[in-house]
Amino acid sequence: MKSKRLLAVMLSGFMVLGSMTPVFAEEVKNENTNDNAVVSEEQQGTDINNSEEVNDNKETVITDKYEQDKTSEDVKAEENTSSNEPSKTVKSSSKTSKAVVTGQFDEATGIKFSYDEDTKEATLTNSDNFDPDGKGIVNFTIPSKVKVAGGSEEYVVTKLGAGLFSSGGMGNIEEITVPKTIEMIDMMALGEGAKLKTIKFEEGSQLKTIASYAFSANMVLENMDPIPKSVETIGEQAFSLCIYLSPFSFEEGSNLKSIGEYAFESVGAASSQEFKELVIPKSVTSVGSQAFSGVANVEKVIFEEGSNLDTISPSMFYQCPKLKDVVFAKSMNLKTIGNAAFGKTAITDIKIPNSVETIGRGAFVECSELASCTFEEMSKVKTIDVSAFQKCVKLKEIVIPKSVETLGGFKGCTSLADITFQAGSKLKTISNQAFMESGIKGIKLPKSVETIGTLAFYDCKDLAIIDTEEGSALTSTASDMISGCENLKTFRITNPNFINNCNNLGKVNDRYDSAKIDGFTIIAHKGSDASKSSLYQYYENNTDGSWVFKTEGVCHGPDEVPSTKVEPTCANAGSITYSAGTCACGNEVSDEVTLEIPATGNHTFDKTVVDKTATCSEKGKEHKICSVCNDIDYDSYKDIDMIPHIFDKTVVDKAATCAEEGSKHVECSVCNTKKENSDETIGVIPHKFDKEVVDKEATYTEEGSKHTECSVCGTKKEGSDVVIQKLVKKDESNNNNNNGDSTSNGSTVTNTGSDKTSVNNPQTSDEMNMVLYVLLGLVSLGAVGTVGYKIKKRNI
Structure with a gap:
């Protein structure tokens, strides 16, 4: 076994020697490379010099060429100067030419x-x-x-x-x-x-x-x-007679400002294609008359939100037979709906923006499908001109805004049965033929009305009563105002100074010898026996025995009964009671009389409604309403300023540790906006010295060491170094005398109890290690000698 290990060690030594040779060979190769590098640098220096010479030559050539060109130009300039012939093309330096x-x-x-x-x-x-x-x-x-x-x-x-x-x-x-x-x-x-x-x-x-x-x-x-959004102007009749062009449109984001007269007149008139909607760009400020008249198939017209158009020009959409719906922009500042603007269309209902002041002649003439016409609250319309809604045969009722001063235009509205005037009406004039041939059943004229034109109620077959508010300013009427009103049973006039010049009052038609209306009643001031009122005289001269003249609710004594007056409001009529006595007209009144006081229509807009609460990041909105009737003041909408931030929220941007400082700032608890200059440093926190670290393990022959450090950042605690005692070997033979606690000589370690006994022989191991050390040393010396020899030889 030992011999095998020795052989392995020797083989390892030879392998080390073999691997060393290529390393030094590489070093020799690098020496050659350095030599070559020197030569290359010398050659490079030569090339650089040559390059500089070439550049110098190039600059010389360029300079020469410049001088030649300059000379040539000077010659040409002299030739041009000396020549008597003008230049073929002369450019003006002026921007206008x-x-x-x-x-x-x-x-x-x-x-x-x-x-x-x-x-x-x-x-x-x-x-x-x-x-x-x-x-x-x-x-x-x-x-x-x-x-x-x-x-x-x-x-x-x-x-x-x-x-x-x-x-x-x-x-x-x-x-x-x-x-x-x-x-x-x-x-x-x-x-x-x-x-x-x-x-x-x-x-x-x-x-x-x-x-x-x-x-x-x-x-x-x-x-x-779509007509490009870049287009700003479309001239008159630009697309006229394009009778099959349907639909057409304007590109989104259009910058169109002006559309000329007849620009799209009769476009698509011969087409059967659907044309669902036409959007008029918000940028448009001017449209000529009849610009879209006769556009055959368009069904809906939309004025883009934010529209700058203030006038619907005369006949702008006249005779668009399929046009059913018109949508005005909410923010639109439309002032005028021109003559015949939507005449002869199929519009079914229309809501007039409160910014409109004038509805022109025939604006909605012969809109035979128009069943509803309403006005936005707080309407500013002053004039509804003659024939404005003429022959709108499906229109059944209408409320006239209190702002209207001149009223006409409902001639031939055969279904129009009810007409109401807003409280506080400023109406002064009812124009000629205003309600001629309409279906009106009764009317109470505002006290402000001063003039009623000729044929105003002509041939209104269903008209049964004409009344006036208390305090009426009406002093006379046109002679044929009610001609043909064969069912007019009651005529009530509150003005004591009224002069009657209506010769067909109470008669079936306007003929002098016309049949009288049975049971016709006049309610008016009577006057005194010595000075009878105009209407009472007419009554006396024309009654057929069935006529009635009344003064109830009209004539009254001069004195107010104390504590009986009920003040009118913007929406509700009030009342006043007078004592018996002589009326202003001269008629003697024997009883107390209570009269109605018309509603004022004058709202008290002193109540604020918050539509949207303001925050520290967004503005709010609010408007005013009448504290009496809750009507909205549409001109009162306004923004509410943003409220101040509530800077009561601390946000930690970086938590502090025992090694690094942290940071924090203050922000608004409502919108999270950071408070300016609120950044603060968070100081470092104390170390947490609860981690024990062993630097060196103790052995049987040497002591160990350990220290304490921070478990968060690893910082060592000062003065925490501790010595770990050497391990004590246990000897089985001493187990009965000292319980294994005595110091061992280091040759044998015995584990007692249930542990297995392990016996080591360090001498055998140490001898083997010595052999290896010696062999490696010899191998190393041999390798160094060999290399030294090679290097020495190369140097020679």
């Missing part, structure tokens, strides 16, 4: 163009030479760049000139693409395409202006990409 070259033909398409020498921008001007080979181009992309035949300069096409493809110039083109470089399409530039069905705009279009008639009279055009 440009050198424009006309009459050029594009090499690729044959289209005629002009270009600006300063900007290198081109305008396509004529298509006479387009498709010279008669290939019958069907799909055509307008060139974004053009150049003259044989030339190298390219010009960017930014404008399509007037009449570019007019008069049949498109030939067989069915689809045309407008490149993104185009900024303007001039009059009739892409109009009159006999076969043109599709128009496309290249993505990223820079188009700003579509001029008048630009696409007009494309009689078979069916499809068009």
